Each structure stands twice: as structure tokens, then as C-alpha cells.
Amino acid sequence: MKIRCTACGRAYEIPDERLKAFSGTLTLPCPSCKAPITVELPQDTGGHAMEGGRERLEGDALKERILKTMKDLPAMPQVAQKAREVVANPSSSFKDLAMVIETDQAIATRILRIANSPFYGLSGKISSVQHASVILGTKTLMEILNLACSSEILGQRLPGYDLDAGELWKHSLAVAAASRIIALKVDKALEQDAFSAGLIHDAGKLILDPHILERKEEFKAFVERGDKTFLSAEQGILGFDHARLAWDACESWRIPEHIARAVGCHHDPTPSNGDLLCFVVHMADAVAMMSGIGAGLDGLLYTVHPDAARMLGLTPDDIGEIMGEIADYVDKTTQAY
Ligand SMILES: [Fe+2]
Ligand SMILES: [Fe+2]
Structure with a gap:
């Protein structure tokens, strides 16, 4: 001044x-x-400055403003969360699960379309959500529900991050699939949580995209100043990154704490103190990047935690195998949905 x-x-x-x-x-x-x-x-x-006569926020002040004003990520948290509660309750039935899903007609319709797609081999045979739950089983129905909720939301174009329509969804599917495969190797009980956390791990990018777009030139200049990652530009310019923002957003969506933590630590699982789910999702994100199913410009600069592969007992051969499996999964799923 x-x-x-x-x-x-x-x-x-x-x-x-x-x-x-x-x-x-x-x-x-x-x-x-x-x-x-x-x-x-x-x-x-503190966290406030003026820019061209407009208030310019940073750090916690900006994060709070974004969390307060963010548009609801449609349907995903509410219906999926309620459905998860029903599934966790041993006294609930297929009918209860179907009733929860049917409260959202758009989602229910999409589930019927997906359940009848060639991917599940039941074309033309599934007539209601309840029918789908009986024939496909709760686990598959929950997976379809998660994917049906996420395809629309994660399928958007994100001009701030230079992501074309569908790119973030493909990346999210790849990370969800890789998280599940790794979880099955290290702790089978983590399978479903790993899939869910992998699917939403980059949800912070959806929320942050308009704010990145607003400061696009500043981001470009930051990244071009040396080998800087987009993630470090988020931290340097905004005072927090998309992972941290999503962690807080998950809390306001009442997503279980351990899933929120895995989302929040997906770029650096160090603060999780060795939490297995956090390392699973972090490694899955890295494997998706290695497969070229990335989400943005950071693929080559991705930093993998030095202990991740050892902690999860993954050899280079395992990683190669996972890369093949997720590419196949992403192809099949994007065709079915
Ligand atoms: Fe990320
Ligand atoms: Fe990612």
C-alpha cells in the first residue's frame, strides 16, 4: 500500500x-x-482484500463463503445417504430401500434405465426399483444408485479446470474402481466405503470451478512460474485446495466422517495418521493418473506418498494389473450409463 x-x-x-x-x-x-x-x-x-473495488476473499473466509453459497450437489448426498442408512439397518427390507429411492423420481427413472442396460444382462426385465433391488441385490443397487447420482453431477464441463464434459466422471469412476480393487486386497470390509470415497474424492473441483474460472489468469501465471502443480496454485492463491474444501463440504452433507477424511486427504494422506481408507483412495487416485485417466493438467506432477505402495502391499505388477482393470471398468460403465 x-x-x-x-x-x-x-x-x-x-x-x-x-x-x-x-x-x-x-x-x-x-x-x-x-x-x-x-x-x-x-x-x-484477515483473509480480506479489495480487488478492483470488489471484496476479494482468501483462506478460511473464502472457504466459508463458498461452503455457505455452494449450490447443492443435486441428489447425491441426500438420497444416497438415506439409502445407506436403510441398508445399515438390519430390520429394513428391500421395500424400504426402494421407497427411499423412489422419493427422487429423476434418480428412480435413471436407476431403471441403468438396471435394464446390457451391462447388467437384464434388458427389459426390470419394471420397478423394488424389482431391481430384489433381482440385483442391495449391493449392486447401491452401486447403481451412487453412479446414477454422480453421473449427472460429475459429468459436467469444468472450464476452470479445463475439463471437458465427462472427463471428471471418467476419472472419478477410475478412482472408485481402483479404490475398490485395492480395498479388496488390504481389507475387504472397506470395499464399499472405498468405492464411495473414490467416486466423490474430487467433488471439491465441482464447487471450486467457478472460483478458479474467475481467477484463471492468476492460476495460469502461478503454474507457469516454475514446475508448480494446479493443487499448489489452489493452496497459494485461495489458501486451501479442492480436497480440503470437499472435506468440509462432506461434513455439511452428513457424509460419514471416515469417508469425508479419505476425500479430504486424497492428495496427501499424511495427516490421517496411517488411516487405511485414506491411503487406499490416495493410491487409487495416483493409479488413475498413471493410467492417463486423469482430471486435469497435473498428471505428470502427481506426488505419491512414499509409503503408500508398501503400506498397501502393492507391487509394480499389481499396479499394472489395476491399471488394466480400471480402464476396462470405465469403458463399460460409461457405455451403460
Ligand atoms: Fe484431487
Ligand atoms: Fe483425483
């Missing part, structure tokens, strides 16, 4: 960094003539 002493006329430049702790009216002695210089600062500079 530039200031000028009205008594002696000398001008000074004070780094904005140093003014962050102050707000309102600030009086400083002129270093030259010692006369008082009065400076008017924005009311609260």
Missing part, C-alpha cells in the same frame, strides 16, 4: 503483508519528519 505524509510530502510503500493484522484507521509517525500519517484500512484484513 502506498502512503504519503501530508506534512513533508514524502511517499512510502508498506507491504500489504504487514498491514494484515490491522483494520480501520491506523496512525503512523512519518519516518522522515515524524508528523502523524493517517491510513484508512479495510475493516478486516
Whole structure:
């Protein structure tokens, strides 16, 4: 910020960094003539600044604003969450599950279309959601539900991240499939949670995309300044990244805490203190990147946690096999949906 002493006329430049702790009216002695210089600062500079007359937020202030104003990610959290609760309740029936799903007609219709697609080998045979739940079983129905909810949402074009329509969905499917395969190797009980966490791990990108688009030039310049990743640009410019934002968003969608944590730690599982699900999803994301089913420009710069492969007992051969399986899964699923 530039200031000028009205008594002696000398001008000074004070780094904005140093003014962050102050707000309102600030009086400083002129270093030259010692006369008082009065400076008017924005009311609260902690995470706030002005840009072209508009308020520019960063860090926690921006994150809170985004979380408050984000558009609902349609249907995924509510119907899927209610369905999960029904499935977890041992006294509930197929009928109860169908009733929950049928509360959302758009989702119910899509489930019927998918259940009747050649992928499940039952074309023309499934007439209702309840019928689908009996014939396909709860596990498959839940998977279809998750995919039906996510295909529309994750299938959007994300201009901020330079992702064409369907690219994020393919990447999410690849990470969901890889998470499931890895979970089955390390702890079978994690299978479904790993699939769900893998599917939504990059949901933060959906929320953040319009904000990235708004500051696209700044992001470009940041990334071009050396070998910087898009993730480090998010951290450097916004003060948080899409993984951290999604962690908080998961909490407000009432997604179980361990899944939220795996989503939040998918780029760096270190803060999870060795949580297996976090490492599974992190490794799955890396494997999807290695397969070229990436989500954006960061593929070549992706950093894999040094202990991940050892912790999960994965050899280079295992990783090669998983890469083949997920490519196949993504092809088949995108055709069916
Ligand atoms: Fe990510
Ligand atoms: Fe990802």
C-alpha cells in the first residue's frame, strides 16, 4: 500500500503483508519528519482484500463463503445417504430401500434405465426399483444408485479446470474402481466405503470451478512460474485446495466422517495418521493418473506418498494389473450409463 505524509510530502510503500493484522484507521509517525500519517484500512484484513473495488476473499473466509453459497450437489448426498442408512439397518427390507429411492423420481427413472442396460444382462426385465433391488441385490443397487447420482453431477464441463464434459466422471469412476480393487486386497470390509470415497474424492473441483474460472489468469501465471502443480496454485492463491474444501463440504452433507477424511486427504494422506481408507483412495487416485485417466493438467506432477505402495502391499505388477482393470471398468460403465 502506498502512503504519503501530508506534512513533508514524502511517499512510502508498506507491504500489504504487514498491514494484515490491522483494520480501520491506523496512525503512523512519518519516518522522515515524524508528523502523524493517517491510513484508512479495510475493516478486516484477515483473509480480506479489495480487488478492483470488489471484496476479494482468501483462506478460511473464502472457504466459508463458498461452503455457505455452494449450490447443492443435486441428489447425491441426500438420497444416497438415506439409502445407506436403510441398508445399515438390519430390520429394513428391500421395500424400504426402494421407497427411499423412489422419493427422487429423476434418480428412480435413471436407476431403471441403468438396471435394464446390457451391462447388467437384464434388458427389459426390470419394471420397478423394488424389482431391481430384489433381482440385483442391495449391493449392486447401491452401486447403481451412487453412479446414477454422480453421473449427472460429475459429468459436467469444468472450464476452470479445463475439463471437458465427462472427463471428471471418467476419472472419478477410475478412482472408485481402483479404490475398490485395492480395498479388496488390504481389507475387504472397506470395499464399499472405498468405492464411495473414490467416486466423490474430487467433488471439491465441482464447487471450486467457478472460483478458479474467475481467477484463471492468476492460476495460469502461478503454474507457469516454475514446475508448480494446479493443487499448489489452489493452496497459494485461495489458501486451501479442492480436497480440503470437499472435506468440509462432506461434513455439511452428513457424509460419514471416515469417508469425508479419505476425500479430504486424497492428495496427501499424511495427516490421517496411517488411516487405511485414506491411503487406499490416495493410491487409487495416483493409479488413475498413471493410467492417463486423469482430471486435469497435473498428471505428470502427481506426488505419491512414499509409503503408500508398501503400506498397501502393492507391487509394480499389481499396479499394472489395476491399471488394466480400471480402464476396462470405465469403458463399460460409461457405455451403460
Ligand atoms: Fe484431487
Ligand atoms: Fe483425483
